[in-house]
Every structure is written in structure tokens, then in C-alpha cells.
Amino acid sequence: MTLPFQNARSTEGTPAIPDQPFAFRNSDGVICAAGPAQPIARGDDQTLSDRVGSFFNGADDGALLGGALPFHKSEFDYLWQVDHADKRWPGDQPKANIQALPATVSRPRSQPSPQTYMQSVSQALDIMRAEEQLPQGLNKVVLARTLMLEQAHDFGIADVLAKLSEDPSVTAFQVALPNAANDTAPRHLVGATPELLIRKNGTAILSHPLAGSARRQDDPAADAAAAEGLKNSVKDQREHALVVEYILDTLGPYCVELGAPDGTTLTTTRSMWHLGTMIKGVLKDPDTPAVVLTSKLHPTPAVCGMPCQRAANLIRELEPVPRDFYAGAVGWCDRYGDGAWYLAIRCAELCGTQARLYAGAGIVLGSEPQLEAAETGAKFGALLAALGLPRDAALHDLN
Numbered sequence: 457m458t459l460p461f462q463n464a465r466s467t468e469g470t471p472a473i474p475d476q477p478f479a480f481r482n483s484d485g486v487i488c489a490a491g492p493a494q495p496i497a498r499g500d501d502q503t504l505s506d507r508v509g510s511f512f513n514g515a516d517d518g519a520l521l522g523g524a525l526p527f528h529k530s531e532f533d534y535l536w537q538v539d540h541a542d543k544r545w546p547g548d549q550p551k552a553n554i555q556a557l558p559a560t561v562s563r564p565r566s567q568p569s570p571q572t573y574m575q576s577v578s579q580a581l582d583i584m585r586a587e588e589q590l591p592q593g594l595n596k597v598v599l600a601r602t603l604m605l606e607q608a609h610d611f612g613i614a615d616v617l618a619k620l621s622e623d624p625s626v627t628a629f630q631v632a633l634p635n636a637a638n639d640t641a642p643r644h645l646v647g648a649t650p651e652l653l654i655r656k657n658g659t660a661i662l663s664h665p666l667a668g669s670a671r672r673q674d675d676p677a678a679d680a681a682a683a684e685g686l687k688n689s690v691k692d693q694r695e696h697a698l699v700v701e702y703i704l705d706t707l708g709p710y711c712v713e714l715g716a717p718d719g720t721t722l723t724t725t726r727s728m729w730h731l732g733t734m735i736k737g738v739l740k741d742p743d744t745p746a747v748v749l750t751s752k753l754h755p756t757p758a759v760c761g762m763p764c765q766r767a768a769n770l771i772r773e774l775e776p777v778p779r780d781f782y783a784g785a786v787g788w789c790d791r792y793g794d795g796a797w798y799l800a801i802r803c804a805e806l807c808g809t810q811a812r813l814y815a816g817a818g819i820v821l822g823s824e825p826q827l828e829a830a831e832t833g834a835k836f837g838a839l840l841a842a843l844g845l846p847r848d849a850a851l852h853d854l855n
């Protein structure tokens with residue numbers, strides 16, 4: 457077993473202590489790291505429970521653990537222990553008005569191109585059609601693409617977070633990421649996630665999976681029609697049902713009670729409509745920490761697919777850009793294991809003057825490559841707007 461709180465050595469060496477290892481803001485309030493931060497020894501999913509165990513046994517009352525789990529479970533997480541939480545959001549300091557700054561951000565550069573992305577979606581659909589009758593055939597895979605942006609000066613994380621947290625329906629977040637060998641500035645993941653993977657308070661747990669999406673429209677009648685269309689879409693309902701089923705199956709063994717209402721509800725952010733289901737449960741053991749439940753759940757078919765390992769392998773094969781912490785999980789828990797963990801989606805990696813935005817879409821039989829490319833284009837909207845670009849800037853090069 458590796459001990460937490462030692463100065464963790466990894467392939468990148470000892471992590472530099474970031475100014476702010478993690479921060480989350482939503483309609484419930486703010487959780488930011490405060491006091492001295494200590495890295496928890498890095499490792500993969502198999503050792504997570506052991507590595508965080510000492511935190512729960514030995515930490516002071518106000519101590520918090522938080523950070524990020526990567527998308528692929530064999531990769532190393534990046535977690536921190538801090539002495540206590542702060543209610544000061546990093547964006548609350550006096551700041552420049554982002555709208556007033558000259559627009560210096562470069563035109564977004566797609567990686568892969570939307571056309572290559574559409575080809576990957578077609579390939580995935582070919583596999584699904586060929587395996588439709590097989591019991592372990594591929595049912596769903598979530599395929600992502602990225603946008604690169606650059607500007608002359610460093611991206612201001614506090615400004616980006618302040619913009620993202622203007623939407624009360626999301627959880628705006630910032631987590632420190634490990635630096636790559638040639639990085640010249642600290643690396644962070646910042647985002648505005650709409651999706652709660654798990655919240656734990658004593659024995660009570662809550663999960664709010666989303667899957668199935670439609671872009672919000674400026675015109676109210678068109679917006680209502682988009683929502684109605686999503687609700688009635690057989691393809692989106694199927695895409696959603698796989699996630700709910702998976703979460704109920706995975707959490708079942710840890711619960712004395714677990715349930716979801718019949719049917720989906722419409723959930724909205726400023727950019728997107730989603731199908732959502734509120735899953736509630738009561739744990740058998742209140743000592744099972746939220747971060748451990750997260751690692752059991754992750755990756756759900758909202759970010760990976762079904763069957764899970766098959767989909768994860770296909771993602772490695774078809775996506776040219778490694779996901780790293782995109783579509784992983786970000787969150788925090790206290791020494792009682794209570795806390796909240798979210799899907800790391802609608803996010804960007806910021807490093808100095810560079811930003812990489814990520815967006816994915818669930819592919820099932822009935823998906824259409826062009827529409828999935830447009831859906832990912834729309835999902836970039838919140839981050840594009842926070843970085844000072846038009847919300848629809850990624851919707852123009854899809855033909």
C-alpha cells in the first residue's frame with residue numbers, strides 16, 4: 457500500500473503545490489481548498505481506496521480531499537488533501553471585465569476535424585450494426601472531439617470561472633492537473649458540468665445522470681420545440697436508459713434502498729437541453745466514501761459506453777487526442793466521506809496561453825454522424841462563451 461500525504465513521486469516528479477488545487481461552485485454554495493495542500497500519492501483506480509484510506513482515519517475535522525480522477529481507470533489520479541474548506545470562490549476577487557477585453561483569442565482549431573469525427577461515428581455505427589444480435593455486442597460508445605484555442609496572454613482562470621458560474625444550473629469547477637514535461641505554466645481543468653455523478657451525505661446518496669441532448673435555441677418557440685423533440689426521441693431515450701440501468705446495477709450492492717422515478721425529466725443549462733433521471737438511495741455503510749463510490753461508478757455510459765471495456769478500447773482507437781482527465785470525475789469529500797463528485801465534462805484544459813476544449817456525444821443505433829458533430833459543437837458553447845468567443849463558434853465548419 458502506498459501512503460497518502462507523503463510527497464508523492466510520480467513519473468512527473470514531485471507535484472508543485474498549486475495555488476488552488478480544487479474549487480467548485482453551484483447553487484448549493486462554494487467549496488474551495490484552503491490551508492496547506494498535500495498531494496495524495498498518485499496511483500490508479502485499483503489502489504485508490506487504500507491510498508485515500510488514511511485520510512479518512514487520520515484527518516482533522518475540517519479537512520477535505522479533492523481533485524480529479526482520469527477517464528481511463530488504469531491512468532493515475534490527481535488528488536489533494538487540504539486542512540479546511542473556504543467559501544471564497546477564486547472568481548470573487550476584483551477582476552477585469554472579460555467582455556471589455558479585446559478579443560485576442562484565435563479561431564478554434566478542431567482536433568480531429570469535424571469530418572474525421574463523423575467518420576469515427578460512422579465506424580462505431582458499423583460495428584454496432586454488425587454486432588446487433590450478439591449478447592455482448594457494442595450498444596453505445598461516447599465519442600469526443602476537441603478544439604484548440606490560443607491567445608497572446610495567459611488565460612485568466614478566475615475570469616473564466618466567474619463567467620462559467622453565471623449559469624446557476626451547472627457546477628463550475630477548477631482542478632489542478634499534473635504538468636506535462638514541456639509545460640511552461642500550471643495546467644488546470646476548468647468547466648461547467650451539468651452532471652452529478654454522486655452526492656453522499658451520511659447514508660443518503662443522490663446521482664443525476666444525463667444523456668440525450670439538444671441545443672438550446674434563442675427563439676422561445678424553437679427552444680420549446682427542441683425540448684419536445686428531445687423528450688420524444690426514441691434514440692435519445694435509449695441512450696439515456698443505458699446510463700440509468702448501469703448506475704442502478706452498480707450502486708445496488710452498496711444500498712439498502714435505491715430507486716429512480718419512471719421516465720426521464722428535461723434538464724437544461726444555458727446551452728443545452730438534456731434528458732435526466734434523479735436516482736436516490738440509502739447506503740448500507742455510511743463509511744463508504746463518496747470518492748470510492750465514484751470510482752465504482754466511473755466510467756458510466758454517459759461518457760464511455762456499453763459494454764464498458766469494449767467502449768473504452770474503441771475510444772482509445774478512434775479518438776486521436778487522449779482524454780486524460782476529460783470525462784473523468786472531479787469532486788471533493790470530507791473526512792466522513794461525505795461530498796460530491798461530478799463528470800468532468802463541458803470543460804477545457806488551460807495551460808498558459810493555450811486552451812483545449814472537449815466535448816463528446818453518445819452514439820447508439822439511430823445516431824447520425826452529422827447531428828452528433830453538431831451536438832458536440834453545441835456542447836463547446838459554454839466554454840467558448842466563457843473564453844470570449846461566440847457560443848456557436850464551433851458550429852460553422854461542419855459541412
Ligand SMILES: C=C(O[C@H]1C=CC=C(C(=O)O)[C@@H]1O)C(=O)O
Binds near residue numbers: 757758759802819
Ligand atoms: C460526454 C458529454 O456529455 C454527456 C453528458 C450528457 C449528455 C450526453 C449526450 O447526450 O451524448 C453525454 O452522454 C460531453 O458533454 O462531453
